[in-house]
Amino acid sequence: MEKAIICKNLTKQFGDFKAVDSVSFDVAQGEIFGFLGANGAGKTTAMRILCGLSYPTSGEATVAGFDVYKQQEKIKRNIGYMSQKFSLYDNLTILENIEFYGGVYGVSGAEIKTRSNELISTLGLEKEAKKLVGELPLGWKQKLAFSVAIFHRPKIVFLDEPTGGVDPVTRRQFWDMIYEAAANGITVFVTTHYMDEAEYCNRISVMVDGRVEALDTPANLKNRFNTNTMDDVFYQLARGAKRSGD
């Protein structure tokens, strides 16, 4: 199968401190890949490199087939990104937000129009389309933010704790959207602190102190650690951590 992300001995060093320590993993095209780890484990640093925001110190990595050293621009064109912080503009309407992000990614005007109509009807937001985003409830905003992150049809979407502060029902709906995106061939790379969400992933990796300590399907990991909750798997792996905090 074609690989969306390949990392080989990826390392990022700040002085003596190895934020990311020789990490290797692959993510298949269309896979939902959970990227777990306690705060300070190095998730964010690794993700920054994969998003084309910083260079690794050593090792290799390609994202959507592009090299993280030389082809940052091309990587950026082929990925979408959504963060834990809410990322739409409150004083723009839903349509204007979509137009703005579509425009920034260079989607043509006509294409923006058809896709945004489509998007608004799938989300059932016809009445709200001309309302300011600030007036929407948080759950709606998050769903909209995700739709906007994949609006330009990226190959891979990076989700950095996308469901923080969202109620369980909306979280469930949010994951339905993720599944749908994956079914359409978009690779989903997601970080989360919710272990029930980890279960939804095809495979997960757990980072501890800059290294990937475990990488497998949720079922296999539970077998290996001889437990039936992901919580427990995570706890057993993470309690050995020497670093903590951000």
Place this chain on the structure above:
Amino acid sequence: MKQLLAFIRKEFYHVFRDRRTLLILFGMPIVQIILFGFALSSEVKNIGIAVLDNARDVQSEQIISRIQSGSYFQIKDAALNYRDIEQRFKQGEIKCAILFPLNFGSDIYKTGGAQVQVIADASDPNTATVVTNYLNNIINNYQQELNPTAKLAYQIIPEMRQLYNEEQNGSLNFIPGVIALIFMIVSTALTSVAVVREKELGTMEILLVSPFKPIMVLIAKAVPYLVLSLIDFIIILLLSVFLLNVGVRGSLLLIFAESILFIITCLSLGLLISNLTTSQQTAMLISMMGMMLPTIFFTGFMFPLENMPKIFQWISYIIPSKYYYAIIKGVMLKGLGFGYVWKETLILAGMATGLLFVALKNFKIRL
């Protein structure tokens, strides 16, 4: 290019939907021009004056009627005595008083040296000086009329002209200052806040992950505020020409070119501030304290620089608005050409380039 346009359009949405920003953008210049133009006028008019006329003769009456006839003085009811005058000074009812002694008229002819006392409230020294000068003039003129044929053996008659502002229009001086101030507010303060707001909201991350180049983010932020600054500039020019009757003497093209140069300097400052701060409040505070106050103090439009201690005069050399003020004052009010302001222009251009370079270099890609 299309990406940039989408971004710029978004910035305009932000501006036009935020009432506070709109108020600062369009309310501030208008209010400042009107305030400086009318309320804070340095001209002296309608000064309350008390007259204590003990002489009550033709000569004193004539002088009093002259005082009355201009628009400078407003005679309060005739004072009864000395203590009465003092009382009115204390109440602030009058700013000056004129006292004619008992035999004023006859003294002129008999002794050839009549006396008249002029008292002014010097708690406001500027007004006091202006007022005593006015009265002095009135009395001197009267004196000359009394003996038109008399000639001193040697006489020097100074012929004085107040260049560039012959009608002593007090609004002239501050207009370039207000323009500089508005640019500081719009281009520096509002721009830095606009960038920092994206950091606070977390939208900056999204922009940096997008294929949109970081430098383009800065350009997209700067362009709308450049346009808005120019609109403000035009508003101020129109107000000063049509409301305050201050004509533009120099080349309009030169004024615009110099203004764009200064706006770029201010924008660079704003971007630099936004790079160094992470909260809107800090950005606002630095812009206000660090940029606006020096503009008020060190450009010389409110307080004459020449009277300041040397150290403050040195500080003033690093304030960009000082040069802009000098340029605009020269071109707009005196009608000077580029040949007279190239030095200031060069310094300003140097500052703009330096600041822009540092701002772009410091713009960090941060997730």
